[in-house]
Amino acid sequence: MSVIMTDVLRQSFTERFSATRNLTTQIFDLTEESTLHKSPGFGFRPIMWHLAHLGAYEEFWLLMQAKGDAPINERFQIIFDPIKTPRENSKDLPSKLEMRDYLKNVRDGVQNLIEKADFNGDNEFLRDGYIFDLVHQHELQHQETLAYLFHLLPIEKLQAPKLESKAENQNAKPDSTQIEFASTFCEIGADTKSFAYDNEKPAHAKFVQCFKLDKFLTTNAQFADFINEKGYERREFWSEKGWNFKQKEEWNAPLYWSKTGEKDWKIRTMFAENELQSVADFPVYGVSFYEAEAFAKFRGKRLPTEFEWERAASFDGENKREFAIEPTPETSNFGFNFWNTTPVNRFVSDVSGCADLAGNVWEWTTSDFAAYPDFTAFPYPEYSQEWFDGDHKVLKGGSWATHKPILRNSFRNFFRRHFRIAFAGIRCAENI
Known part of the structure; x- marks a missing residue:
């Protein structure tokens, strides 16, 4: 991959990660925080769990696996891992503010990695940006999952966004x-x-x-x-x-x-x-x-x-x-x-x-x-x-x-x- 193509890839990941996180934030702002800390039904985890899960997944694959860093928050790596923490143990969650601070710290580290990663080397995670695509599409898929969960909430608890297009x-x-x-x-x-x-x-x-x-x-x-x-x-x-x-x-x-x-x-x-x-x-x-x-x-x-x-x-x-x-x-x-x-x-x-x-x-x-x-x-x-x-x-x-x-x-x-x-x-x- 040429220097120009590498720079294009860095810019692409920066823009995509930013735009995707902006929509994630918009989705979580559809209802009040007290509602987010409850399960929407059907045995699902509280909606709020998914916010820090996005950060924990991003940190694990990009900062811990691809870069080799120690975890920013070991507790988050446990409670927001669906394999390590079963659904029934996902009720006592940090506040929305604490989660967003964690997401910001993770994203700062990720942005640093985007700027310095070797997309042409032997690291199979970093080569051609594979692991960045994996993490980005994980968040895109979770946005759809979040839409399912918000759809289960009573309408009166939701604040619809302003739409430019009608169906x-x-x-x-x-x-x-x-x-x-x-x-x-x-x-x-x-x-x-x-x-x-x-x-x-x-x-x-x-x-x-x-x-x-x-x-x-x-x-x-x-x-x-x-x-x-x-x-x-x-x-x-x-x-x-x-x-x-x-x-x-x-x-x-x-x-x-x-x-x-x-x-x-x-x-x-x-x-x-x-x-x-x-x-x-x-x-x-x-x-x-x-x-x-x-x-x-x-x-x-x-x-x-x-x-x-x-x-x-x-x-x-x-x-x-x-x-x-x-x-x-x-x-x-x-x-x-x-x-x-x-x-x-x-x-x-x-x-x-x-x-x-x-x-x-x-x-x-x-x-x-x-x-x-x-x-x-x-x-x-x-x-x-x-x-x-x-x-x-x-x-x-x-x-x-x-x-x-x-x-x-x-x-x-x-x-x-x-x-x-x-x-x-x-x-x-x-x-x-």
């Missing part, structure tokens, strides 16, 4: 158009040209049979039809595990829906309760893999595999694209631009013919989260390898709270089959 849309109603994809060999996964997690590697050839994919994400109106047709009560749409889990949890609608009449629903979004009619063309979310699977069967369809999804998003017959569509505020809903979902037909379709393959809501696939051929865990097994357990499913695409680097087609999100907290929805597929 409305004047386009024609979304329809049931499907896009056909021919059988082909394609390269799945990430090459080594840019940062990717271990579970995205190595890139490898995969033959994908022909299939059809819905042009649009499943809407709230379409999912309401499933409910009105007694979809939650009809055993024929559900897998055995899905039915048993639904019965145990007494699910009768997506997580963020509440009933107001026989067929009337209110749908909670980040900062508002909405009548179903007002968000009918927005994507359904807050559904588990089991619910997504049952809905697809109700429609006479199925969920796509992760390989089908990546084939649709990445290939136009000749070239492999990093993104389904180049993510900008004019093409995609991502990066907290709206702080909400948008109608499924608000943005133009990408090269594949599908809309919203990059952003709006994550999309469940039928694929188990598993290792690719010749997988190697790096830099630690807890990110991927420990979750190759057959219970986690891959999700693709991204949500409104996902940032551009993570919208890459090779990225593999993963949640347990029954998980409903995420901004995860449905796009159906069919055999040809």
Whole structure:
């Protein structure tokens, strides 16, 4: 790497780390500190825990591992490590001010490392800035996790930010158009040209049979039809595990829906309760893999595999694209631009013919989260390898709270089959 390219990389990391931390601060300012010190429910740690966890992770990988420093605060390295401190022991936390002082001290050390690091040397963490990308994307992903947690809080406890863009849309109603994809060999996964997690590697050839994919994400109106047709009560749409889990949890609608009449629903979004009619063309979310699977069967369809999804998003017959569509505020809903979902037909379709393959809501696939051929865990097994357990499913695409680097087609999100907290929805597929 030339001196000029090294300077460009230093400047890039400085700017990215600063902008990302500014948004993290904005997210934590959405509610008062007393609320942050409580769990939002569902067994999660107090929201405040995540603030210092970001600093502890940054300190561990950049200052302790890459640079070799002693910890700034040994106690923080214990209580904000999810492996060393279980959830039930994460209640007695330092103040917001103490956490922010810690984050500042860590960031001062990190900035010094950015200015002096040898990106061309033998240190595999520092080479090409790998470990900086890892830490930066960790914070980007935690911002989305924070959005999930804040979404669980009562609306009256949240102070919505001022938005320049609105989620409305004047386009024609979304329809049931499907896009056909021919059988082909394609390269799945990430090459080594840019940062990717271990579970995205190595890139490898995969033959994908022909299939059809819905042009649009499943809407709230379409999912309401499933409910009105007694979809939650009809055993024929559900897998055995899905039915048993639904019965145990007494699910009768997506997580963020509440009933107001026989067929009337209110749908909670980040900062508002909405009548179903007002968000009918927005994507359904807050559904588990089991619910997504049952809905697809109700429609006479199925969920796509992760390989089908990546084939649709990445290939136009000749070239492999990093993104389904180049993510900008004019093409995609991502990066907290709206702080909400948008109608499924608000943005133009990408090269594949599908809309919203990059952003709006994550999309469940039928694929188990598993290792690719010749997988190697790096830099630690807890990110991927420990979750190759057959219970986690891959999700693709991204949500409104996902940032551009993570919208890459090779990225593999993963949640347990029954998980409903995420901004995860449905796009159906069919055999040809």
